[in-house]
Amino acid sequence: MTGKIICSGFGGQGIMVMGKFLSYVALEGDKFTTYLPTYGAEVRGGTAHCMVTISDNEIYSPYIAEADAVIVMNEPSMRKFENRIKKEGLLIINKSLVNAKTKRDDLKIVEVPFTDIAAKLGNIKCANTVALGTYFSISSIASKKDIYSVLNKMLAGLRPEIFEVNQKAIEEGFSYDKPR
Amino acid sequence: MEKIYNLPESLIDVSTHYCPGCGHGIVHRIICEVIDELNIRQKIIGVAPIGCAVIAYKYWDFDCCEAAHGRALAVATGIKRVRPANIVFTYQGDGDLAAIGCAETIHAANRGENLTTIFINNAIYGMTGGQMAPTTLLTQKTATTPAGRDAKLEGYPLKISELLAQLEGVAYIERTSTDSPKAVLITKKAIKEAFQNQIDGKGFSMVEVLSPCPTYWGLKPVDAVKWMREVMIKEFPLGRIK
Amino acid sequence: MGKILINGNEAIAEGAIRAGCRFFAGYPITPQNEIPAYMAKRMPEIGGVFIQPESELAAISMVMGASASGFRAITTSSSPGVSLKQEGISYIAGAQLPAVIVNIMRAGPGLGNIWPAQSDYFQATKGGGHGDYRNIVLAPSTVQEAFDLTLLAFELADIYRNPVMILGDGMLGQMMEPITISDIKRKPDSKDMVPLDKPWALTGCRNRKLNLVASFRMREGEMEKRNLELQAHYKEIVRKEQRYEAFNEKEAEIIIVAYGTMGRIAKGAIKRLEADNKKVGLIRPIGLWPFCKDVFTKLFKDNATLKKILVVEMSYGQMLEDVELTVLGRYPVEFFGRSGGGVPTEEEIVKKVLELY
Known part of the structure; x- marks a missing residue:
């Protein structure tokens, strides 16, 4: 099985962290994985994306021309990547920041207000974690055990409230796994 | 009878390739005397420049390294950082140190590298045939300033020692000359201090030595010394700068 | 670990x-x-x-x-x-x-x-x-x-x-x-800065003659002598240090030659073509100099089905010249490349190969 995922949004939304999280989860499950970030002057603001492949077999191209799933955290990202998803592929949309509708009618579309959910949880920065929860729940690409193990490792050393809010965020994300 | 004047142990007994009246030989010898007196020959690593002194190591009986033109202080930094117990020095001319290697010079000095630099200023490029140096005096004729150096076109003689003296990483800078036996003795004292500073871990030390180039100044050796004393020293005043 | x-x-x-x-x-x-x-x-x-x-x-x-x-x-x-x-x-x-x-x-x-x-x-x-x-x-x-x-x-x-x-x-x-991180055999993790045994190194001339590190050779004939030594040395490297990965190369009809990142992407394209019953192989030079000429020579002897060679690069044809100098006209050498930020994709390579069939 191979999963090709593109995470996209604007700089500062934790897009690269999302991608790394996916790759760490793959590593935890002893799978092959590649993580390819955009790099350059996109630290804050601007658009940012990363490409993650998770597979049971050797991965050839880290570059994804056609994705199995795309997570868009802002509107420019949807315009940029909606046509880079395979037929019947998955498009996860951050409804809080994306008003436009996709032109594609051959995709499985899941719209969730990730940013609003994160704000309600008390930390707008964890919208990326909510989105990851939703993706994991739909894709069943990783076990919950592995996901929590990575969450523990990646947040190790941070303040306890950061850890707690992210744990809540991922759980909240799990529950939005149905197209609405 | 007591022998009072010897060939320094660090100096190799070969005939010179330098022109009659050139100052390089004097400074080569001074460096060897100082190294012997400080008893550091077995610890010394010299870095030779590009220029007339490119084969300075043919005269020196200790370890030496070549450097690309202007990069002597970068090479010396590499050596000294991995071998801090060794005593490392560069020997550079005005083109090497103050023109093509200006960045390396300023930054090694600014990092306060614990190195010793002997800078030979003869206000001209010798090896390539008498072209303008950054230290060439105004109105001085060279192969590339045939009408004399013109400030409007070529700028002014570069006072690199004064410039370096502004840097906090610099421990010691002195300008000396080779125009008289007394001046040579002062030069030796300065060079000794520059090496002693490195032994004591004080940081970057440099001695700028004004040195004659009769061949490309177009003067007889005696007249070259006179010109150095009467003209060049006025532009490049001697003494301790830092 | x-x-x-x-x-x-x-x-x-x-x-x-x-x-x-x-x-x-x-x-x-x-x-x-x-x-x-x-x-x-x-x-x-x-x-x-x-x-x-x-x-x-x-x-x-x-x-x-x-x-x-x-x-x-x-x-x-x-x-x-x-x-x-x-x-x-x-x-x-x-x-x-x-x-x-x-x-x-x-x-x-x-x-x-x-x-x-x-x-x-x-x-x-x-x-x-x-x-x-x-x-x-x-x-x-x-x-x-x-x-x-x-x-x-x-x-x-x-x-x-x-x-x-x-x-x-x-x-x-x-x-x-x-x-997987592995250590090299010799003691690399020593806390001390212990240099390897290099008798030519500059250490200060204690109990030995001086060492000199320099490229300058002014006297007549000296530099030519040095160059001949270097050339002999390069010949030895060419003989001993050719490195490559070969994949499906023996029965292939088309061989792709690609290195680095392009090598792995080309391999992905070959896997896709395999599903389409196309016999495509890969030579991925791991050493670029010396170039792996010997594997090509062997291939020309062993592979009776080879029709064409395709070089793929993120450039407009640089390694291509070494491949051409190795093939010397025995087979057509085709090229596909992008450069300026574009990376040839598996899909593009598949398309190019199918055009060559």
Whole structure:
């Protein structure tokens, strides 16, 4: 099985962290994985994306021309990547920041207000974690055990409230796994 | 009878390739005397420049390294950082140190590298045939300033020692000359201090030595010394700068 | 030890440290900035030296000094910076010093941009700087290989007293993959800066005659003699150090030749074509100089079905020339390449191969 995922949004939304999280989860499950970030002057603001492949077999191209799933955290990202998803592929949309509708009618579309959910949880920065929860729940690409193990490792050393809010965020994300 | 004047142990007994009246030989010898007196020959690593002194190591009986033109202080930094117990020095001319290697010079000095630099200023490029140096005096004729150096076109003689003296990483800078036996003795004292500073871990030390180039100044050796004393020293005043 | 997730740049940095390298000098440039950042943190931990110098010119000369002193030393950069290093690389080759130079290539010419490219192949393999010299050039295609080839680079540099260049690209530098970290056999993790036994190294002339490290040979005939020695040495490297990965090459009708990141992407294209019953093979040069001519010669003897050769590069045809010089007209050599930030995709390579059928 191979999963090709593109995470996209604007700089500062934790897009690269999302991608790394996916790759760490793959590593935890002893799978092959590649993580390819955009790099350059996109630290804050601007658009940012990363490409993650998770597979049971050797991965050839880290570059994804056609994705199995795309997570868009802002509107420019949807315009940029909606046509880079395979037929019947998955498009996860951050409804809080994306008003436009996709032109594609051959995709499985899941719209969730990730940013609003994160704000309600008390930390707008964890919208990326909510989105990851939703993706994991739909894709069943990783076990919950592995996901929590990575969450523990990646947040190790941070303040306890950061850890707690992210744990809540991922759980909240799990529950939005149905197209609405 | 007591022998009072010897060939320094660090100096190799070969005939010179330098022109009659050139100052390089004097400074080569001074460096060897100082190294012997400080008893550091077995610890010394010299870095030779590009220029007339490119084969300075043919005269020196200790370890030496070549450097690309202007990069002597970068090479010396590499050596000294991995071998801090060794005593490392560069020997550079005005083109090497103050023109093509200006960045390396300023930054090694600014990092306060614990190195010793002997800078030979003869206000001209010798090896390539008498072209303008950054230290060439105004109105001085060279192969590339045939009408004399013109400030409007070529700028002014570069006072690199004064410039370096502004840097906090610099421990010691002195300008000396080779125009008289007394001046040579002062030069030796300065060079000794520059090496002693490195032994004591004080940081970057440099001695700028004004040195004659009769061949490309177009003067007889005696007249070259006179010109150095009467003209060049006025532009490049001697003494301790830092 | 389990696998760790790390990017290509960090893999090279850790590889250097595991190889016993204790000297780094490098000027920041994207897309390899993770290397100096990694070294700035790691070198002091193991008693090594990290310097951020004033320029790439200074960086390579500092490496020359550290190497002349007997220590394993590395400098890293990306295309425009590696152009500046050519001066020092030529001096290092001329003085017969070991050194490892990393080029994480970006698009050119000029400032170009920061995206991946393979357009410095000529510069890396044909000399780059002035004079009759050669770099040994290694081209990793995975993050694991970036680590492994860095260990090898230091070994080869010392064995041949020659500069070794690791030629990667921005994609390899930036991408993360799980890798296994291993130590080189000799004691690399020593806290002390113990140089290897190099009798030519500058240490101070205690109880021995002086050592001199220099490329300058002024007396008549001396430089020619030195050049002949270097040439003999390069011949030996050509004979002993050709490296490649061959895949499906014996029964292939079309052979793709691609290196580095393009090598792995080409392999993906071949897998897709396999599903379509197309017999396509791969030769992935791992060493770019010396170029793996011998595997081609063997292939021409062993493979009766071969029709065409396709070279794929992130350039407009640089390695292509070495392939053409190897094939010498025996088979048609086709080319597909993009450069300037564009990376040929598996899909594009599949399309190109199908056009050739």
